[in-house]
Amino acid sequence: MSKLLIKGGSVLKGEYRLKAAKNAVLPIIAASVLTKEKCVISNVPDITDIRNMLKIMNALGSEVTFEDGVIGLESSDLLRFSVPSDLAKELRSSVFLLGPILARLGKAAVAYPGGCDIGVRPLDIHIKGLQELGISVEESHGTIYCDASRIKGADIMLDFPSVGATENLMMVASLAKGRTRIRNAAKEPEIADLQNFINAMGGKISGAGGDTITIEGVKKLHGACYTPIPDRIVAGTLLIAAATCGGEITISHCQPEHIEPLLFKLNKSSCILDARSDKITLRCFERARNIDKLETQPYPGFPTDLQSQTMVLMSVSEGTGVIVENIFETRFRIVRELMKMGAFITVKDRTAIIRGVKNLEGASVSAGDLRGGAALVIAAMKAEGYTTIENPFHIDRGYEKIENIMNGLGADVKRI
Numbered sequence: 584m585s586k587l588l589i590k591g592g593s594v595l596k597g598e599y600r601l602k603a604a605k606n607a608v609l610p611i612i613a614a615s616v617l618t619k620e621k622c623v624i625s626n627v628p629d630i631t632d633i634r635n636m637l638k639i640m641n642a643l644g645s646e647v648t649f650e651d652g653v654i655g656l657e658s659s660d661l662l663r664f665s666v667p668s669d670l671a672k673e674l675r676s677s678v679f680l681l682g683p684i685l686a687r688l689g690k691a692a693v694a695y696p697g698g699c700d701i702g703v704r705p706l707d708i709h710i711k712g713l714q715e716l717g718i719s720v721e722e723s724h725g726t727i728y729c730d731a732s733r734i735k736g737a738d739i740m741l742d743f744p745s746v747g748a749t750e751n752l753m754m755v756a757s758l759a760k761g762r763t764r765i766r767n768a769a770k771e772p773e774i775a776d777l778q779n780f781i782n783a784m785g786g787k788i789s790g791a792g793g794d795t796i797t798i799e800g801v802k803k804l805h806g807a808c809y810t811p812i813p814d815r816i817v818a819g820t821l822l823i824a825a826a827t828c829g830g831e832i833t834i835s836h837c838q839p840e841h842i843e844p845l846l847f848k849l850n851k852s853s854c855i856l857d858a859r860s861d862k863i864t865l866r867c868f869e870r871a872r873n874i875d876k877l878e879t880q881p882y883p884g885f886p887t888d889l890q891s892q893t894m895v896l897m898s899v900s901e902g903t904g905v906i907v908e909n910i911f912e913t914r915f916r917i918v919r920e921l922m923k924m925g926a927f928i929t930v931k932d933r934t935a936i937i938r939g940v941k942n943l944e945g946a947s948v949s950a951g952d953l954r955g956g957a958a959l960v961i962a963a964m965k966a967e968g969y970t971t972i973e974n975p976f977h978i979d980r981g982y983e984k985i986e987n988i989m990n991g992l993g994a995d996v997k998r999i
């Protein structure tokens with residue numbers, strides 16, 4: 584088992600060009616099942632979540648290529664309507680395939696999916712939405728079986744703006760007869776990106792990014808070539824790293840408007856930010872002031888996927904700050920690891936109180952989930968001395984060789 588060995592104390596300097604967002608690419612891969620024709624997706628990072636999704640596509644009978652950041656997918660003949668359970672358990676996004684397989688074959692089966700262990704993550708919102716479209720859903724022995732022989736467009740009101748459920752319903756409704764309206768839809772930029780991809784395939788979807796998405800079902804979709812939006816969470820992770828360690832970095836090929844809630848907080852914590860068209864430069868040469876309060880919310884609120892990384896910045900900032908995690912109930916497991924490094928954090932339910940210390944100390948810690956793992960890398964880059972991080976495979980799910988990314992910005996990270 585490999586580990587990361589990180590020497591702390593680096594000041595960051597350099598530029599990083601973003602690749603496509605993992606959370607945009609995964610549903611787009613799933614949506615390629617909606618057509619028999621070839622789809623091409625560009626600027627894709629080589630990360631394990633995407634490799635696992637491609638394995639699933641292979642198992643379904645799609646022809647898959649992935650070279651130099653370009654994915655080719657052709658699902659002319661789908662061999663099976665069920666996602667193999669061993670593969671589904673590796674990846675929560677396998678649930679996205681329910682919608683597209685149903686639209687293509689009229690029936691689908693997916694085992695309850697895996698993904699980061701950051702909370703209960705039920706599928707009730709997905710299932711309720713599918714049922715409102717006239718799809719019958721049965722659950723047995725950890726597998727969800729669906730039959731879409733009576734599918735018809737409908738008005739759906741989500742109980743919560745779930746990202747995955749919104750995407751699943753958009754995909755299945757794109758080939759359903761009639762008009763579907765999804766109200767209280769998730770507004771994340773990845774939703775608008777999925778809309779743009781399906782429309783590039785000949786779909787008729789509008790309203791993504793707002794409260795209500797309208798999908799006019801079409802008879803057939805065709806192949807498309809598409810470059811998904813850049814990864815706002817990787818951008819945020821690197822900006823937080825520079826705010827924590829100090830220095831000056833530029834993130835290029837990015838869409839600053841997608842991470843405004845983070846930029847707003849960083850601006851208040853004594854970083855100097857320059858965001859213009861597709862570049863953000865951050866300069867930080869003094870200890871940051873603590874962020875008073877941060878609450879995670881659905882987009883356009885502060886993203887839960889940047890909460891752990893921000894907790895590291897707050898751990899070494901001047902003063903005390905509070906984090907309220909509203910999306911995933913067990914996303915504070917990193918606290919135990921940060922305390923081994925000398926952080927001063929108190930947790931009660933979904934609230935963490937962080938009293939900033941001058942610096943952290945190197946220690947032996949373990950990554951428990953994707954974003955928490957990335958946060959530990961930032962903590963180790965700031966800390967005094969050496970840190971080892973076990974289970975870096977969690978980080979590899981969403982960051983393409985994090986050691987190369989961070990070393991390119993002046994850090995000292997080795998995989999051993």
Ligand code: UD1
Nearest residue numbers: 606676703704705706707708709745746747748888910911
């Ligand atoms: C997606 C992102 C993930 C991000 C999250 C929230 C992908 C591949 N992953 O995950 O990185 O952290 O959005 O921005 O895009 N819920 C239910 N019932 C459901 C569905 C969700 O109760 O049927 C709950 C979840 O347990 C969670 C909350 O709703 O507490 C948000 O989940 P959701 O928006 O669906 O997140 P994901 O699509 O899983």
